[in-house]
Amino acid sequence: MTTQATSTKANPATAKLTLNGKDYDLPVIVGTEGETAVDVRKFRDASGAITYDPGYGNTGACSSAITFIDGDKGILQYRGYPIEELARGASFLEVAYLLIYGKLPNKQEWADFSGQITLHTLIHEDMKKFFEGYPSGAHPMAILAAMVASLSTYYPEDAASFNLNITRLLAKLPTIAAFSYKKSIGQPFVYPRNELSYAGNFLNMMFAVPSATYTVKPEVEKALNLLLILHADHEQNCSTSTVRMVGSSKANLFATIASGISALSGPLHGGANQEVIEMLESIRAAGGDHQKFVAQSKDHGSNVKLMGFGHRVYKNFDPRAKILKEAADDVLKALGVKDPTLDIAKGLEEVALRDDYFVSRKLYPNVDFYSGIIYRALGIPTDMFTVMFAIGRLPGWVAHLKEMRDDTTTRINRPRQIYTGPTKRAFVPLSSR
Numbered sequence: 001m002t003t004q005a006t007s008t009k010a011n012p013a014t015a016k017l018t019l020n021g022k023d024y025d026l027p028v029i030v031g032t033e034g035e036t037a038v039d040v041r042k043f044r045d046a047s048g049a050i051t052y053d054p055g056y057g058n059t060g061a062c063s064s065a066i067t068f069i070d071g072d073k074g075i076l077q078y079r080g081y082p083i084e085e086l087a088r089g090a091s092f093l094e095v096a097y098l099l100i101y102g103k104l105p106n107k108q109e110w111a112d113f114s115g116q117i118t119l120h121t122l123i124h125e126d127m128k129k130f131f132e133g134y135p136s137g138a139h140p141m142a143i144l145a146a147m148v149a150s151l152s153t154y155y156p157e158d159a160a161s162f163n164l165n166i167t168r169l170l171a172k173l174p175t176i177a178a179f180s181y182k183k184s185i186g187q188p189f190v191y192p193r194n195e196l197s198y199a200g201n202f203l204n205m206m207f208a209v210p211s212a213t214y215t216v217k218p219e220v221e222k223a224l225n226l227l228l229i230l231h232a233d234h235e236q237n238c239s240t241s242t243v244r245m246v247g248s249s250k251a252n253l254f255a256t257i258a259s260g261i262s263a264l265s266g267p268l269h270g271g272a273n274q275e276v277i278e279m280l281e282s283i284r285a286a287g288g289d290h291q292k293f294v295a296q297s298k299d300h301g302s303n304v305k306l307m308g309f310g311h312r313v314y315k316n317f318d319p320r321a322k323i324l325k326e327a328a329d330d331v332l333k334a335l336g337v338k339d340p341t342l343d344i345a346k347g348l349e350e351v352a353l354r355d356d357y358f359v360s361r362k363l364y365p366n367v368d369f370y371s372g373i374i375y376r377a378l379g380i381p382t383d384m385f386t387v388m389f390a391i392g393r394l395p396g397w398v399a400h401l402k403e404m405r406d407d408t409t410t411r412i413n414r415p416r417q418i419y420t421g422p423t424k425r426a427f428v429p430l431s432s433r
């Protein structure tokens, strides 16, 4: 099979694919940043063959106007705005609005949107009883997924309520997350406070106790805002693709987002931030020999990976990791926190970036490499790290689901396969086996 891209006057861009001696002309699609795709939608009808790409490393599953990534150049833009600029100047809720509705809110839109979010932060009192049923050691990501799926029993969906349910979900996710933490440490729930910012309200629900006054430190609020922005979207990653997959069946918003939360929980995806801290801690406990750990991670037989390193798309650097490395220094300094794992992380990075194994495979620190160190400095416990990621990623998931629903050409997602099992054979009854 050979393929060849050609340009003709009648059809400015087509690709020619030759299979078993026969030529097929396939349309070529070019995005606004020049990304090029060969459109194979009609190829199976014409040839009987499918395209094969396990892990979807080279498959465009949709077109999308939300996030642009150039993995070779380390570029990340939400709706055209560079991540570095949003990280410097925006609030997380503004970014949420931008991702979901496609533009930065003007003052009136901002007042309406943020006001609505504030109004919906409470969860139904009956839902508090759900927390009683989980074992005390339950992972908060499991609780988060289950609670979000349960929201659909309180807020059924129809065409008119979709947007309201988006607001409800954005407002309630931090409340559910903080309640699951309070449950895990046996403290009473702290109700939302409407006068606080999105990040500030979350911190208050996490750390306030009835017996003392808790004031949200501005440095902590600022750092959390930054982390949430950096997590807010990342185009067709595993959890977002899951959201699109489940959403394509027209499952309701809450069921769809619960599936995204479950996908995010895996250690190769959002769960990596927890794994990074656990890795850094284990290196520290073993005497801090990061060189030895790097050597182990290069040995495929050891089953050890340098967690927080590598990315399917970024092959130069992850711009989020660059921002977070600087932020980690600033936050720890501002809070007066001394964390030996920061030095271990920097040492690991230094060794790995000079090592041919990592250089030749284009493995660089990803967003999870430094985020855990900052979360820890903010007082967030390790098993809540991935929950923080989920709160940050929610606007991205919602934006993709909304974009998909708004597109009238969306079909149910249903990949094909190459079957490799037994060919047809006769059933043998149990009595004869």
Ligand code: ACO
Pocket: 267, 268, 269, 270, 272, 297, 298, 304, 305, 306, 307, 308, 309, 310, 311, 312, 313, 361, 363, 366, 367, 368
């Ligand atoms: N440590 C050591 N070796 C690695 C690492 C790592 N962290 N990541 C990749 N490699 C090696 C692989 O073993 C493979 O080696 P080989 O060519 O000799 O077989 C090569 O680099 C290519 O790696 P793949 O696994 O094929 O890359 P893929 O794109 O499938 O996976 C992934 C990307 C999952 C992120 C991978 O790099 C990884 O497991 N990293 C650690 C987990 C992690 O940090 N995940 C967070 C990702 S970011 C996010 O989801 C927010």
